[in-house]
Amino acid sequence: MTTALILIAILLLGSAAAAMLRRNLIHSALLLIASWAGVAAFYLWAGAEFVAFAQVLIYVGAISMVVLFAVLLTRQNPVAELPAEPASRMRALTGITVAVCTAAILSAAILSSKFTPAADTAPQTSVKQIGLELMHRHGTALLIVGVILTVALLGATILAATDAKEKPEDRP
Amino acid sequence: MSPASDSYLERAPLELRDWLVQFLPEPLQWLAHHLITVVAVLAVFGTFFAFTTIAERKLLARLQNRLGPNRSGLPWIKGLKLWGLTQPFADAVKTLTKEDIVPATADKWLHFLAPVIVVAFSLMTFAVLPFGRNMIPVELNAALLYFFAAGAATELAIFMAGWSSRNKYSLLAAMRALAQLISYELPLILSVVPIVLVAGTLSTKAIVLTQGYWTSGFLPHWFVFTPWGLAGFLIFIVAALAESNRSPFDLPEAESELIAGHLTEYSGFKYALFFMAEYFGLTALSALGVTLFLGGWQAPCVFLEFIPSYLWFMLKLIGMIVFFIWVRGTLLRLRIDQLTRLAWKFLVPLALLNVGNAAFWVLSAHWAGPLQLVRWAVSFAVIVIPFVIMGRSLTAGFAPRTYRYAS
Amino acid sequence: MLGSGIIKGLAVTAKNFVGSYYDPARMTTVEYPEQPTVLPENYRNFPFLVSENATDPMGTLRCVACQICEKECPPQCIIIEKSKDKKPDANGKMQLYPAVFGIDTSVCMSCQICVEVCPFDAIKMDKVFEIAATDRFLDLYLNREQLAKPNTYYHQIHPEEAAEVDGRLTADRKAAEEKAKATAAAKAAAPVAAPKPADSAVAPKPASPAVKPQDEPRRLVSPKPGEGGSPLGEGGPAKSS
Missing domain, CATH: 1.20.120.1200 (NADH-ubiquinone/plastoquinone oxidoreductase chain 6, subunit NuoJ)
Incomplete structure (x- = not known):
């Protein structure tokens, strides 16, 4: 394993x-x-x-x-390959700073979270259980996610939509 | 279960496997057990693929008043034609011996990987299909999800093929393929959701078992014989046609516009692999349709149960494929805008409605007597009325065409 | 309703499918090697040389090796070598004949220009399209012997055109005979002082109006009897070229 x-x-x-x-x-x-x-x-x-x-x-x-x-x-x-810009000290510095910050945040999060020892065997969860859990305990979260995604979708549609007149032969 | 379920023919394939396995030492038995299953599936569906190609060519020919391939017989025996049934083997020899051409500017690795991935993933979908009573390669709790997950990866392979060829047509085809597959994934999965809702499980085996009842011995309780099941089945067929890139949705490989699209730069064995994967995909989707809507390996009547379940499955599968070929011989290719419009404006809303319809069906499961009629009527109305209304709006201003110059 | 067109279409193809099994008239194809295709009258692909007599094709070629076709051929696929000697043609006139006549069918583009320029109706278009060969150079180069086909064959493949050509040729021949008779008579009348230029100037005149009659019966393939019995024999040795 x-x-x-x-x-x-x-x-x-x-x-x-x-x-x-x-x-x-x-x-x-x-x-x-x-x-x-x-x-x-x-x-x-x-x-x-x-x-x-x-x-x-x-x-x-x-x-x-x-x-x-x-x-x-x-x-x-x-x-086409990206143009290889010459490495500068400034760029290297920025990169290292960002990396250190990310690493710091991530390791802080990992260290602060408590890991309960895992069971020897994986818990037998069926699809049905997952579904019920989602709908009962996490119903609100699911709804919020759904609303956010719908809003994003609608926004994308509005951005992409053009008001060109539809020709009848364009229809399936 | 009736005694037929335990007949000798029914058990024969599984017992043959167990008999073969027992000759091996203990630690190898588990491996051999699965290897034999894999080899059997590969052999059966490999042959099935070979004969699907010839069946497709002959059927298409007949649909167009032609004869189709009828020449290839056996080598060394002259005059023996066998109705051209050995054509697929001749084709295989031909493609295997052809030169494998890779364009000079192609991305060699991706160009090589694409056909491998497409075949591997399309074969993986066969793992969760119940081919007969107790004949399922892998029993999974989330089998349906597995099927669609494995099927989704083939789209990526098509993109890789199109992009790595370094050919305008191939790239265009790859873009089209992405747009088409992502559009039709949605109605395909949504058309299956009602089944999951009613059966209460994602396991293909359990779904088949829930359809295994008959009213007075000859009316099977297949899902296709319910209003929501019929609607789901029709949506499933349309989406399956699109997912397997078949006519009338064969835009990614449109010969007349894109010179075979992502297949343009492929030749020889790699081309054969794509071809194979396409048919495997079609077969797998048809088999899924059979499993979900047409009762899987269940016999249509109780007294027909003496025919082994795997033969029933094959029979239904062949029926589905013949229907797909028939559609290919009849309908014209859609344009890309018509294609996406059909998916997003028609199939997806209908499929969503159908999910609600199935929910109603589940909630009204305890209705009895005259209420049963009401249940059927309501369920029917929920799907037919939107179909008619949306169909009207889809075809509005689209009278039968008048041709001025062609008679 | 949406979908009714699809069902109609499916019905049409289903009808085709069933019909194709019991109604041979529906079939749009022919089983080619067993079932020969009927070619249209004006079908053409490669030229052939017309000979008058099937038994002696080399001796009775209409071709007089004038080389017009060789010069006119756009892709230059015709090769002609004139003979050194002369022999009488169908009209009894002494003519050259092609010692070598070859057509490279891999070059020929079937334009029919050679046929149109030939003043002797000696080259015509053939209908043989099964020309597959194992050698792309030698097998597709047709020599004189392979090209020569009797006039009867020409009648078989292009009946109308052949009848018209034959009518014209017979008329020409008749005119030539009459002219010969006339000159013979003139010679008999005035054996000594027949001025040559006048004779040649008069000669074409009776020929041209005589072309008109088209309803001549089909001429026999055999060459004119009594004329050139011995020169025909000389066609044989010429093959060695």
Whole structure:
């Protein structure tokens, strides 16, 4: 089991690191997607198959599309490599500062949270239980998330909508 | 369960597997057990794929008043034609021996990876399909979710293929594929949600078992025979056609506009892999449709249960595929704007309504007597009235076309 | 209602499907090698040489090696070499004949210009389209022997056109005969002082009005009897070229 975890961790972290190192944006996006798949593999390893499949379906299946669309639509030349700017002390300093700050916040959060020792066997949670839990205890949160997403969707529609007149032959 | 469920034919495949496994030492048995299952699924559906291609060509030909391929017989025997049934093997030899061309400016790795990924993921979907009574490769609690998750990854492969080819047409096709697949993922999943609602489970095995009842012995309780089930099935079929890139939604590989789209720069075995994955995807989606709406491996009547369950499953699967081929031989390709409009303005609202419809069906499950009729009528009205109204608005101002120059 | 068109369309194809099994008239295709296609009268692909007699094709070629077609051919796929000797043609006139006549069908573009420029109706378009070969150079180069096909064959593949051509040729021949008779008579009348230039100037005149009659019966394939019995034999050795 531990070997599997190490392999998954290597896949996850390796693809994430490679995603940052690549200069080709499409490669980075695909590697990012691979690291999401690694997260799903980790869930699967932990015995949470529902979350794992949801992760694949939503991240690898849907969000990846949005990312790729964004990359393809925004970049003038999707295959051109980013211009390599000369490394300056200023840039290095900024990078290190940001990294240190992020690390500080994250490690503070990790250190302050209490981890209860995990059970030897994964708890048997069925999909039905997850659903009931979501609807009963976390119903409000679910509703809020739904409202926020709907608002975002409506906003996107309004931004994208043009009032061009519809021609009858355009209809299916 | 009736005695038919325990007949010799019913048990034969599983017993054959157990018999083979027992020859191995204890630690290898678990592995062999699963390997045999995998090999059996691969062999059956590989052959099925081969004969789907020839069936498609022959059926399309007949739908257009042609004969279709009828020449290839067996080598070394002249004059024996076998109605051209060996055509897929000739095709296989041809594609395997073709040169594999990779464009000079292509992204070599992605170009190579795309066909591998697309086949791997489309094969993975077969793991959770119950092919017969007790014949399911992997029993998962969240099987439906697994199916859609595995299916979602193929879209990525199509994008990789289109982008890595470094070809305008391929890239355009990749964009189209993304837009199409993301649009139709939604109605596809929404059309399945009512099933989950009514059956109360995501497991494909349990869903089939809930459909395994008959009213007075010959009226099967398949989900397709309920108002919401029928609507869900129709939405599912449309979305499945789009998800498997088949006509009339074959925009990503439109030959006339995009010279086969993301397949333009592929040749030889890699092309064959894409082709294979496409048919595997179609077969898997059809099998899912059979499982969810057409009662899976259940016989339509009680007295027909003597036919083994896996044969019933295959029969229904073939029926679905023939229907898909029939549709391909009939309908014309949609434009990209028509395609997305159909998905977002018509199928998604209908599917959402259908979810509510199924909820009503669950809530009114205890209604009996004359109320049963009301239940059916209400459920029917909830789906038919919006269909008619939305259909009107979708086709408004779209009279039958008059052709001025063509007679 | 939405979807009714789809159902109508499905019904049409279903009708096709069922109909294709019991109604052969529906079929849009023919099973080609077993079932030959009927080519339209004006179909053409590569030229062939018309010979008068099927039994002696080399001796009775209409071609007189004038090389007009060779010069006119846009892709230059015709190769002609004139013979050294002469032999009588169908009209009994002494003519050259092609010692070498070859057409490279891999170059030929089936334009029919050679046919149109030929003043002797010696080259015509063929209908043979099954020309697959294993050697792309030698097998697609047709020599004189392969190109020569009898006039009867021409009648088979282009009946109307062949009848018209034959009518014209017979008329020409008749005119030539009459002219020959006339000159013979003139010679008999005035054996000594027949001025040559006048004779040649008069000669074409009776020929041109005689072209008109189109309703001539189809001419036999055999060459004119009595004329050039021995020169025909000389066609044989010429093959060695």
